[in-house]
Amino acid sequence: MRGRRQPALLIAALTAGALVLSACGGGGGNNPANNLQGKVDANDINPKPVSELKDGGDLRWAVSKLSVQFNYHHLDGTERDSADITEALMPRIHMPNARGELIPNKNYVESVQLVSTNPQQVVEYKLNPKAVWYDGTPLSYKDFDAQFKALNGTNAAFVTSSNTGYEDIEKVERGATDQDVKVTFKNKFGDWRSLFDPLYPASTNSDPKVFNEGWIEKPLTTAGPFKLDSIDRGAKILTLVPNDKWWGDKPKLSRIIYRQLDVDSTAQAFAAGDVDFIDIGPSVTTFQQVKPVPGAVIRKSLAPDFRHMTFNGAKGAILDDPKLRLAIQKAIDRTTIAKSQIGAIIPDAKPLNNHIYVEGLKDYKDQGQLVAFNKDQAAKELDELGWKREGEGTRKKDGKELVIRDVIPSAVETSANEAKQAQQMLAAIGVKLDIQTVPSELFFKEYVNKGNFDVTHFSWIGTPTPASSKGGIYKLDPNAVNQNYGRIGNETINKLLTDANSELDDAKRAELANKADEEIWKSGHSLLLYQRPNAIGVKDTLANFGAFGFAGFEFEKIGYVK
Structure with a gap:
């Protein structure tokens, strides 16, 4: 995968x-x-x-x-x-270029314009009249309207990966023709170019059963x-x-x-x-x-891609205490992991220290000092939390051993190496990392997506719109999992990401996103390892x-x- x-x-x-x-x-x-x-x-x-x-x-x-x-x-x-x-x-309304800029895709749109920002944000699309679905149906405002309604989070029957941006839309309307699309927002959304990408037809986005099950065996159409x-x-x-x-x-x-x-x-x-x-x-x-x-x-x-370790902080999980997560993260030497894993490919390999922006983007800020490697400090904090160690054994609290289940996919060298290194590092402070290898084909479906892990590792593959694309990962919604598989977050993170999403000024949006990153570090949501070559x-x-x-x-x- x-x-x-x-x-x-x-x-x-x-x-x-x-x-x-x-x-x-x-x-x-x-x-x-x-x-x-x-x-x-x-x-x-x-x-x-x-x-x-x-x-x-x-x-x-x-x-x-x-x-x-x-x-x-x-x-x-x-x-x-x-x-x-x-x-x-499937249609991509905007295409990212080598600089990560989202450019209107002329195969599908003749023009895309942000026509209003006050009092409401309004975007108008003029679709390419030649663009058709395989059954001959022209792309139209109906496709945009159906996708907005399927992905805006108002109908829980649609099992969506993210509602970011669509939840900020008020309505989608027909313009002068069916190929003129007017999108009016109820909340401003700075990364609006990321929406309707890819675009699916109204015929498969209107019915939750088709949305959820219709595409399982094969693609239903093409444009x-x-x-x-x-x-x-x-x-x-x-x-x-x-x-x-x-x-x-x-x-x-x-x-x-x-x-x-x-x-x-x-x-x-x-x-x-x-x-x-x-x-x-x-x-x-x-x-x-x-x-x-x-x-x-x-x-x-x-x-814009990176490796990371996601922690499970759901209620009742062994790592549901953020102080415990942070103590454990401080015991993992990310520099050693980065150099050993990718040093032969990227000689100056080092840890990634921002959950929102990667190195190479102008808005990247190094903000990972909170979990800088410090084995002694990690051991001290575990002691203070009541996880005591006798001799060289595994720490215990109230008779329970500090054993963390690290779920990784089979036949994945990188995950296995990262897990073994983390296992050795945590053993040095009395934390047992129990590596559980599961079939690759079941890794996401049965384990990651269901929160069936204490810690796990995989790659996040980045986007040209990092401030908004991270919402599904770092926002905590009690009514939906989305891609926050470890169920870690808080209202401060939610608000900062929401405010960043609604900010049309690029510099202000980056400032808010970086503040959100600071809070994400404090929550112990995930431990970033390194930017993926x-x-x-x-x-x-x-x-x-x-x-x-x-x-x-x-x-x-x-x-x-x-």
Whole structure:
């Protein structure tokens, strides 16, 4: 299970590059893979004009599992394997560029304008009249209205991953034509460009049953450059082909073939030429395996993605006391973890110290001092909390041992390494970390999504709109889980994030978001580990594809050089 970028929210995901991978063949010292392509502070996708690309060709894409929920806005639909498929099918009203700026996508909109900010915020969309769903129905205000109503949180029958932004809309109206959309907000929402992305049709957003269950087996429609050709659950292969009703530039590829592979065989498949790229991510093992593959390059970019440890603070959980969570976090040496995990890929690897902004964004502030590594202080605070230690044993309080269940997915090298390191560090102060490895295919559905853990680790894949996209993670709503899986938060965090979301001034919004980050640290919500490398091993003949960084995929431009 990979991570993925999306301007509406973040995505909980494992990354293919974080897996335990078997040794691969190939070798030789003088091939392009030994000279790393690009820099970590630049988008690196081998950009080529489409005129220089061949017509046809397959892009063979490894996934750790075929999706069981192709509705991205459903709680179970936010894994990257799903999103990588739906992004080729569903409309993106705004596309992020390499700088993370959201630009109107001319395939779907002729114009997007913020026409009023006072007394109410009003945004008007003029849709591309050529844009149609696969059944021939034009995109219209009806699609925007149905998505707003499904995602605004007023109907609990819709099992949504996030209501951020949609809950601030008052109404969606028809303009002069069905392709003129007027969105009026009851509360100002600064990251309004992140909304309706991806856009789903009114026909599947109007009924909660269809919203929740209709997209489980396969995608129901398309309004993108590709369409579903076939899905074979037995062979674990899903194939997309160009959409014959697509009105934009004709795709260069003839097929995109998504193939489910065991996570520990992906590098071997790449080396054997069975897949055309591999997400190396934070895995040094994979990095070292990909470097000698003939005809391969490694493309790198700075990206808004990061590894973290989420704590479970739900009522009754062993970690429901924020003071206990903070004491434990101080005993984990994040610098050591970062350097050991990704030092071979990013030599100056260091901990990430902001829950909202990553390094490389102008609004990033280092605010992680509260949990700076201090083993002695951690032990002292545990003593003060009544968790006493006798000799070298596990701490106890009222006869109960301080045993924390760390749930990680199987065959994920990065999670296993992080867990083992944390286990050793916590053992030094008398805290027992019980590592429970569960099947990867059940990790999110049965454990993370249900809060069935004391602590767990995975990647959050960032967005160009971090202030609003983090709401589903760090806001605490007693009536909905969203992506705050550990149920940790408070009204101060909620208000600061809400105020940041409603601030149209970029500088003021960042100031509020950084104040929210300070409070998130105080709550012991999660321990940030390090910014995840965007390192991609790819065939050297593949163009307009690789380490996208902050940018989105332009599927119709992906292809092979002549």
